[in-house]
Amino acid sequence: xxxxxxxxxxxxxxxxxxxxxxxxxxxxxxxxxxxxxxxxxxxxxxxxxxxxxxxxxxxxxxxxxxxxxxxxxxxxxxxxxxxxxxxxxxxxxxxxxxxxxxxxxxxxxxxxxxxxxxxxxxxxxxxxxxxxxxxxxxxxxxxxxxxxxxxxxxxxxxxxxxxxxxxxxxxxxxxxxxxxxxxxxxxxxxxxxxxxxxxxxxxxxxxxxxxxxxxxxxxxxxxxxxxxxxxxxxxxxxxxxxxxxxxxxxxxxxxxxxxxxxxxxxxxxxxxxxxxxxxxxxxxxxxxxxxxxxxxxxxxxxxxxxxxxxxxxxxxxxxxxxxxxxxxxxxxxxxxxxxxxxxxxxxxxxxxxxxxxxxxxxxxxxxxxxxxxxxxxxxxxxxxxxxxxxxxxxxxxxxxxxxxxxxxxxxxxxxxxxxxxxxxxx
RNA sequence: GGAGAUGUCGCAUAGUUGGUCUAGUGCGCCACAUUGGAAAUGUGGUAUACCGGCAACGGUAUCAAGGGUUCGAAUCCCUUCAUCUCCGCCA
Numbered sequence: 001x002x003x004x005x006x007x008x009x010x011x012x013x014x015x016x017x018x019x020x021x022x023x024x025x026x027x028x029x030x031x032x033x034x035x036x037x038x039x040x041x042x043x044x045x046x047x048x049x050x051x052x053x054x055x056x057x058x059x060x061x062x063x064x065x066x067x068x069x070x071x072x073x074x075x076x077x078x079x080x081x082x083x084x085x086x087x088x089x090x091x092x093x094x095x096x097x098x099x100x101x102x103x104x105x106x107x108x109x110x111x112x113x114x115x116x117x118x119x120x121x122x123x124x125x126x127x128x129x130x131x132x133x134x135x136x137x138x139x140x141x142x143x144x145x146x147x148x149x150x151x152x153x154x155x156x157x158x159x160x161x162x163x164x165x166x167x168x169x170x171x172x173x174x175x176x177x178x179x180x181x182x183x184x185x186x187x188x189x190x191x192x193x194x195x196x197x198x199x200x201x202x203x204x205x206x207x208x209x210x211x212x213x214x215x216x217x218x219x220x221x222x223x224x225x226x227x228x229x230x231x232x233x234x235x236x237x238x239x240x241x242x243x244x245x246x247x248x249x250x251x252x253x254x255x256x257x258x259x260x261x262x263x264x265x266x267x268x269x270x271x272x273x274x275x276x277x278x279x280x281x282x283x284x285x286x287x288x289x290x291x292x293x294x295x296x297x298x299x300x301x302x303x304x305x306x307x308x309x310x311x312x313x314x315x316x317x318x319x320x321x322x323x324x325x326x327x328x329x330x331x332x333x334x335x336x337x338x339x340x341x342x343x344x345x346x347x348x349x350x351x352x353x354x355x356x357x358x359x360x361x362x363x364x365x366x367x368x369x370x371x372x373x374x375x376x377x378x379x380x381x382x383x384x385x386x387x388x389x390x391x392x393x394x395x396x397x398x399x400x401x402x403x404x405x406x407x408x409x410x411x412x413x414x415x416x417x418x419x420x421x422x423x424x425x426x
Numbered sequence: 427g428g429a430g431a432u433g434u435c436g437c438a439u440a441g442u443u444g445g446u447c448u449a450g451u452g453c454g455c456c457a458c459a460u461u462g463g464a465a466a467u468g469u470g471g472u473a474u475a476c477c478g479g480c481a482a483c484g485g486u487a488u489c490a491a492g493g494g495u496u497c498g499a500a501u502c503c504c505u506u507c508a509u510c511u512c513c514g515c516c517a
Contacts, residue, residue, distance in 0.1 A: 041477050045486045052486090055498045059445045064497085071497040243436095243474085366474095375474080 001203070001361040002099050004034060017102045020109050020323035023206075030095040037092050040085040047078050094208040101203075101358040104332040108322040115322035116335075122306070123315030125339045130402040134342030135273045135393045139165070141404045142423035145274070156271070157263060157278045161389060164422035165396070168408070169281075169388045171415035172395070173256070176283050176308060176386040180254040183304065185285065190231040190257035195224065201240070201362045202233045203329035203355070218260050218278075231255030232382045235286040240363040244378065246370045250289035250297055254385060257282065274389040275347070283385040288365065294354055294379040298332070301383040302352040305336045308386060309349070311411040314394050315339040317346050331356040336384075338394040349391050350384030 007014050011027050018025040051074045058067050108117045139145045144165035150158060161169055181187055196210045196217070205213050218227040228234060235255045244251070259282045270276035285301045302318070309316040319335040326333040331354040337346035357377035360366065366375050399407040405424025408416050416422070 038477065041486080045477060048487090049485055051497080055445080058497060068497040075497075364475095 001096055001358060002101070003357075003361070004096065007031070007099065008034065013102060014099060017100050020103060021100045021326070021328070022111060022324050023098070023100045023328065026095050026098055030092065030099065033088055033092040033095065037085065037088050040081055040088065044078055044081045044085060047074055047081070050074060051078065090208070097208050098206045100328050101331055101356055103323045103326065103330070104354070106320070107326065107332050108320055110322035111324040113322065113325040116325055117320045117322075118317050119320045119334070120318040121315075122310065122317070123313075123339070125315050125341065126398060128341070132341045132397060132400055133404065135275075135397055138396050138400060138404060138406065138423070139273070142406075142425075144423070155278075157276065159274045159277055159389065161274075161392075165392065167416060168395070168412070168422060169392060171408075171412045172312070172386055172391060173281065173283060173388060174415050175311070175412055177254060177256065179308070179311075180252075180283070180285065180304065180385055183252075185252040185254035188231075188235065188253055188255045190228070190234040190255045192228045192258045192260060193220070193225050194228045194234060196226050198237050199226065199228065199233050201359070202236045203359045203362055204327070206328060215264050216262050218262060227260035228257065229261050230259050230282060231257040231284040232286055235284070236359050236380065236382075237363050239288060239365045239378075242365060243375055244288065244365070244367040246290070246367050249367055249378065250287050250293055253284075253286045255284045255286055257284075259387075273393065275393055277389070280387060280389060282387045285381075285383045285385050287381045288360075288378045289381070290367065291357060291376070291379040294331075294356065294381060297379075297381050298334075298352060298354045301381060302334055302336070305350045305352060305383055305385065309336065309338060311409065312391070312395050313409045314398055316349075321351075326353070329355055329358045331358075338391075339398065340394050341397045342393075347394075349387065349394070352383035353381060355380045355382070 002014065007027065008031065011031065015025050015027050017023075018027065051071050054067050054071045054074070058064050058071070061067055108115050110116070133141075136147075139147075142163070142165070144162050146160055146162065150160045177187055196213060196219075199205070199213060199217060200210055213226075217229065220226060232255070234257065235253050238253070239251070259280050261278060263276060263278060266276060285304060287297045287301060289297050306316070306318065316336060316338045319337060321333040321335055333354075334352045335348045336350045336352065338349045339345075340347045356379050359380045360377040365378050365380075367378050368375050395409070396406045399409065401407065401421075401424060403424040405421050407421050408419060413420060
């Protein structure tokens with residue numbers, strides 16, 4: 001959500017944001033409603049003030065009856081205005097929730113991902129002296145999963161990791177969490193069951209009608225709860241309605257949670273293997289900071305993800321996502337993509353996003369500035385730290401040997417009991 | 427899930443026969459005074475949002491949330507939510 005004052009004063013900037021982000025331009029409708037809402041507020045408030053004044057005179061008045069009648073009459077007028085006000089305010093509110101965040105000037109302008117720009121490439125994809133196996137073959141031959149069995153028990157797009165690969169997943173997660181803790185992140189294990197409103201407050205969805213998320217979010221039948229797609233959603237609301245102390249910023253969280261996605265629009269894509277599943281585990285970096293710290297924090301959490309790529313010895317690249325690709329609530333976004341030998345391409349492992357004050361307005365998360373005493377909305381940012389099992393795919397594919405075994409990156413070996421290799425025994 | 431209790435301005439509390447409650451007090455915090463400096467003490471201040479106004483300032487709303495009764499609600503009624511205690515169930 002944007003600041004209504006900003007929209008009033010900069011309608012052209014907002015219109016442009018709608019255009020480059022591919023969202024409908026509703027600015028004129030919104031501003032017209034805004035004018036009417038303010039008129040009605042002024043009218044009702046003036047009348048209420050008058051009524052309050054009369055009510056206050058009643059207890060001491062000698063002749064109460066005329067005052068009571070007068071107050072009652074004003075009350076009826078107010079009720080009529082209030083009805084229109086409530087209606088117009090709800091409409092305004094809905095439009096306010098349909099205005100996208102203004103993209104950063106640095107973001108490439110374009111309608112979709114084809115306009116994305118590669119900004120950095122690290123490492124070189126390995127040249128294999130044997131035919132590398134895709135993830136599913138490595139999983140099969142090492143007994144690291146049981147796809148048919150699990151599909152039969154639980155349905156498709158879910159997985160079970162077995163044996164050493166499951167251990168490796170734990171090692172990766174522990175490595176990442178420890179690293180983030182050492183960098184001043186507060187580790188938090190987040191719930192996955194939440195209220196729809198909480199998801200809405202993260203600003204991924206437009207408008208005021210919560211049912212729009214039914215396509216993407218698993219609702220829990222016969223309850224008012226749903227399954228969260230990421231810990232970002234929970235952490236985003238962690239300081240809702242609070243006024244934080246400037247000295248406590250930036251607040252950095254590393255949130256772990258199981259993540260649930262319907263993947264409704266992905267039918268038929270990535271059906272094999274473990275890259276796209278309904279349920280996975282993720283550690284998310286999430287930062288609350290002053291708006292002027294936002295760029296610095298963006299670099300910080302982006303670098304953390306890059307460091308993980310390097311620790312896992314993965315060739316990777318960083319993308320600057322275009323305005324049309326970055327989504328409704330974002331100022332700027334950088335995907336980090338690792339090399340997937342089986343696909344002969346780079347593929348997203350994490351996504352670093354600056355949200356500005358967009359989410360903070362929805363959650364009402366603010367801080368008090370020491371120097372001025374002013375209360376301001378915080379800026380928020382989020383980035384994947386590690387998403388599992390997807391991140392295991394480039395690790396096993398890039399580090400595989402001809403016999404199907406997989407070398408463990410040095411950084412992870414301490415978390416694997418000193419082992420240097422897994423699999424390949426069959 | 428069953429029974430009961432509670433939910434007030436950062437924290438702790440007063441206020442529940444509806445009307446100077448524009449919510450009192452204590453603590454905390456800020457400023458000033460006092461002091462060589464500090465403690466202690468004293469005085470004053472101490473919310474947020476929105477509307478109007480160049481501004482000073484004025485107004486409206488907020489006593490968990492929403493609705494209702496009333497000329498008037500922190501106080502009465504209804505609904506929801508949260509917390510606590512006991513029971514049930516259970517990792």
